[in-house]
Amino acid sequence: MTALLEITSLTAGYGAAPVLHEVDLSVGEGQIVAVLGANGAGKTTLLRAISNTLPVTAGSTRFDGIDLKSVKVERMVRHGIAHVPEGRGVVTELTVEENLRLGGLWRKEKPKLDEVYELFPALANRRSHLGHQLSGGERQMLAIGRAxxxxxxxxxxxxPSLGLAPKITALIMGLLRDLRDRTGLSVLLVEQNVRSALSIADEGVVLNLGRVAARQKAGTLADDADLRHAYLGF
Known part of the structure; x- marks a missing residue:
């Protein structure tokens, strides 16, 4: 499988303290890769390093052959990368529809919001509601929809499942799997809900103290009791 995202010997952190240490990882076209690990393992740091919201100390991050370290944060989306950070970062003072339009500001053509409303019917029913009027699940849908x-x-x-009811988590995971299958979307998924993540992922990567402890096919990782007990707590 052709690698769309290729990370080699990535080292990054905050100030002088590295969090990630020589991480190697790739995501292929139309592939879901789940990044798993305990709190503090470096999962969020990894996504921030890829999207250049955190400086990379060493190593390389390449997307479709482009060196991402030379790409400004605000231009990442133009290259085809959308980052939905933890915390459902919607603009609470704007309506659902206004939030969605923000996601398409850089595109020349008119954004196709109906496609998002088809994916998330709950948002279609609340398109004129302000962000702060939404439930946690609706905010997560909105954050993903805007991306x-x-x-x-x-x-x-x-x-994406943080603080959500199991039913909403299942809806979001099913949507990601469907988007991969229908559109070829690639996803790098950081998730604490290991079972849910592995149920839709093609591969799983386990981080431990900023290093890759294991990388296996999702089904193999789910069946590896020793590794799960050692790094994932179940």
Whole structure:
């Protein structure tokens, strides 16, 4: 499988303290890769390093052959990368529809919001509601929907199930799997809900103290009891 995202010997952190140490990782076209590990393992740091919201100390991050270290944060989406950070970062003072339109600002053509409303009918029913009037699940749908308006090739998704009811988590995971199958979207998914993540992922990468402890096919990783007990807590 052709690698769309290729990370080699990536070292990054905050100030003088590295969090990631020589991480190697790749995401292929139309592939979901789940990044797993305990709190503090470096999962969120990895996504921030890829999207250049955190300086990279050493190593390389390449997307479709482009060196991402030379790409400004605000231009990432133009290259086909959308980052949905932990915390459902919607603009609470704007309506659902206004938030979605933000995702398509850089595109020349008019954003196709109806496609998002088809994916998330709950948002269609609340399109005129302000962000602060939405439930946690609706905010997560909105954050993902806004990213999808930009028509990314790669979606960086940080803890989408955090604080959500199991039913909403299942809906979001099913949507990601469907988008991969129908559109070829690639996803790098950081997730604490290991079972949910591995149920839709093609591969799983386990981080431990900023290093890759294991990388296996998702089904193999789910069946590896010793590794799960050692690094994932179940």
């Amino acid at each position: 999808l308006v930009a028509k990314p090739r790669l979606l960086l998704l940080d803890e």
